[in-house]
Amino acid sequence: MNAIQFNPFSPEAQKDPYPQYKALREAAPVYHSDLLDLWVLSRYEDVSFVLKDDRFSADRRKATNQLVAQARKMQEEGPFAQANTMLSADPPEHTRLRGLVSKAFTPRRIEEMRPRIQEIVDGLLGDLNGETEFDLIEELSYPLPVIVIAEMLGIPAEDRADFKRWSDDLVATLGGPNTPPDALERAMKSGTEMADYFQGVIAERRKEPKDDLLSAMIAAEERGDVLNEQELLATCMLLLAAGNETTTNLIGNGMLALLRNEDQLDKLLGDPSLMESAVEEMLRYDGPVQATARIADADVEIDGHEIKQGQMLFVLLAAANRDPAAFPDPETFDITREDNNHVAFGNGLHFCLGAPLARIEAQVAFRSLFKRFGKPRLAGDGVEWNANFILRGPKHLQVAFEPK
Numbered sequence: 001m002n003a004i005q006f007n008p009f010s011p012e013a014q015k016d017p018y019p020q021y022k023a024l025r026e027a028a029p030v031y032h033s034d035l036l037d038l039w040v041l042s043r044y045e046d047v048s049f050v051l052k053d054d055r056f057s058a059d060r061r062k063a064t065n066q067l068v069a070q071a072r073k074m075q076e077e078g079p080f081a082q083a084n085t086m087l088s089a090d091p092p093e094h095t096r097l098r099g100l101v102s103k104a105f106t107p108r109r110i111e112e113m114r115p116r117i118q119e120i121v122d123g124l125l126g127d128l129n130g131e132t133e134f135d136l137i138e139e140l141s142y143p144l145p146v147i148v149i150a151e152m153l154g155i156p157a158e159d160r161a162d163f164k165r166w167s168d169d170l171v172a173t174l175g176g177p178n179t180p181p182d183a184l185e186r187a188m189k190s191g192t193e194m195a196d197y198f199q200g201v202i203a204e205r206r207k208e209p210k211d212d213l214l215s216a217m218i219a220a221e222e223r224g225d226v227l228n229e230q231e232l233l234a235t236c237m238l239l240l241a242a243g244n245e246t247t248t249n250l251i252g253n254g255m256l257a258l259l260r261n262e263d264q265l266d267k268l269l270g271d272p273s274l275m276e277s278a279v280e281e282m283l284r285y286d287g288p289v290q291a292t293a294r295i296a297d298a299d300v301e302i303d304g305h306e307i308k309q310g311q312m313l314f315v316l317l318a319a320a321n322r323d324p325a326a327f328p329d330p331e332t333f334d335i336t337r338e339d340n341n342h343v344a345f346g347n348g349l350h351f352c353l354g355a356p357l358a359r360i361e362a363q364v365a366f367r368s369l370f371k372r373f374g375k376p377r378l379a380g381d382g383v384e385w386n387a388n389f390i391l392r393g394p395k396h397l398q399v400a401f402e403p404k
């Protein structure tokens with residue numbers, strides 16, 4: 001048994017995890033990894049089932065297997081330990097935590113951000129002073145989401161650098177069970193600094209509310225039974241951590257897919273009305289969040305395998321997104337794809353709260369880049385990927401544009 005070796009941390013998988021996903025889907029779609037001591041799901045149907053069925057919990061503390069004890073410890077003692085966040089809560093706690101933010105984070109409110117996002121993108125591109133070769137990550141996709149969420153929350157511009165550092169340290173611990181101890185230490189330190197910082201800002205907004213997301217969350221808190229101070233703090237930290245590297249990677253992975261599929265790039269340049277479906281295809285083809293986890297809250301059978309209560313399941317969103325049973329010709333990057341019901345933002349109760357924001361940021365970023373600079377090509381030598389397997393994206397992406 002286990003002729004398949006699933007190792008997402010190998011250098012080959014880091015460069016291109018999709019051959020491993022394909023092998024898993026075909027030979028062992030419900031696979032027990034002895035290496036990681038958990039179940040790995042790679043088929044669209046199984047992934048969607050687990051994300052939507054309430055016998056699978058998002059609360060990592062319920063895991064019983066030894067090798068994932070670190071994940072449990074992280075939740076109990078890690079940088080988010082001040083309070084549980086919606087990401088790892090089940091109903092009714094999840095309903096209450098998510099309800100509070102979704103009141104302040106409605107799709108309409110997000111759509112209203114579009115002109116401001118455009119200004120921020122124009123500002124970042126303007127800072128290039130006509131330069132036609134640059135690192136897309138450094139100049140655009142890395143700074144953009146942090147400026148947007150910091151502004152939404154109402155964080156002063158001069159504090160943004162701290163903000164980004166804290167967020168990077170926190171997400172560095174999401175790399176899986178082999179998170180290095182020094183990364184954990186840094187995350188704890190940054191978590192404490194960030195918590196102190198937010199406590200100060202929350203106190204200020206209580207005294208003097210402004211027209212920002214933080215004040216809206218405080219108002220929602222004060223209207224009723226909802227969030228206490230610690231939960232408010234943990235939610236701010238979650239919004240920051242969940243929205244930054246993910247959006248950076250959407251723009252990075254998306255640009256790379258376009259550069260490696262020139263016919264699609266030309267198609268998009270020729271017809272900008274394809275932008276929305278192009279971004280959906282970027283999410284499907286090489287999603288920024290490769291996997292999430294659930295814990296079985298009861299014994300459940302999946303495809304003839306008995307998953308025991310307390311066992312962890314690794315839900316491979318990116319493998320599901322290339323399942324031929326759900327997507328015709330799944331290995332092809334096709335920006336005109338129809339019925340693209342990808343699971344890059346998850347599915348079910350925990351479906352990404354920031355999806356409308358991430359979509360707008362990516363659409364505005366690509367539109368503005370192409371309008372200002374024209375057709376890009378890959379410059380520099382090769383692509384260096386971030387070490388984090390779960391949050392997949394290039395560390396740098398050197399692009400060059402023909403001077404117009």
Ligand code: HEM
Nearest residue numbers: 086087242243246247250289292345346350352353354358
């Ligand atoms: C392309 C960018 C993004 C991707 C691919 C992404 C992906 C995801 C995924 C897969 C989940 C579900 C996790 C699970 O079920 O365990 C999720 C949840 C979440 N995301 Fe995103 N995300 C992105 C951007 C954002 C942004 C910009 C924000 C906010 C500023 C955000 C906030 C959240 C929150 C709060 C949750 C938890 C929802 C819940 O547990 O109910 N995300 N995201």
